[in-house]
Amino acid sequence: MTGDERNKRTKYVMAGVGAIALAAMGAFGTTMAVAPSSGAVPAVNVGETVTKTTAPAKLETSFAKPTVKVELPDGYGN
Template sequence: MTADERNKRTRYAMAGVGAIALAITGALGTMVAQPSIGGAQTVLLPAANLGETVTRTATPSELETSVAKPTVKVKLPKGYGNG
């Protein structure tokens, strides 16, 4: 078998793989595709909430928590900055 024959077989094999990939892509595309504009389409919209009361308040001048304080105290071992 010469190099030209191997190249020719490789080209045919790659062309076959490409054709199969193209066919699979087309099949998956048709399964996922949405119906056309002319087809019947039902769109479900959420119900509107009417009559809801909204109370507006002013923004607080200070933050509620200015400094976080830990709830648990831990005794650090020697060598961790405590002497």
């Protein structure tokens, strides 16, 4: 078998693999695109909910405080 024959056979095999992959993706895509057939459609809520609150006068935390204190080794900001 020469190099040209091997290249031709490889091209045909890869084309077949690509065609099978394309067909599989198409079949999988159509099964995922089908709408559910349960018949139940959720109702759309078009009303508006408003909750009135006032903003706090002072922020609860002006800066974060660590909950755990550790002792840093030498050379780390000591």
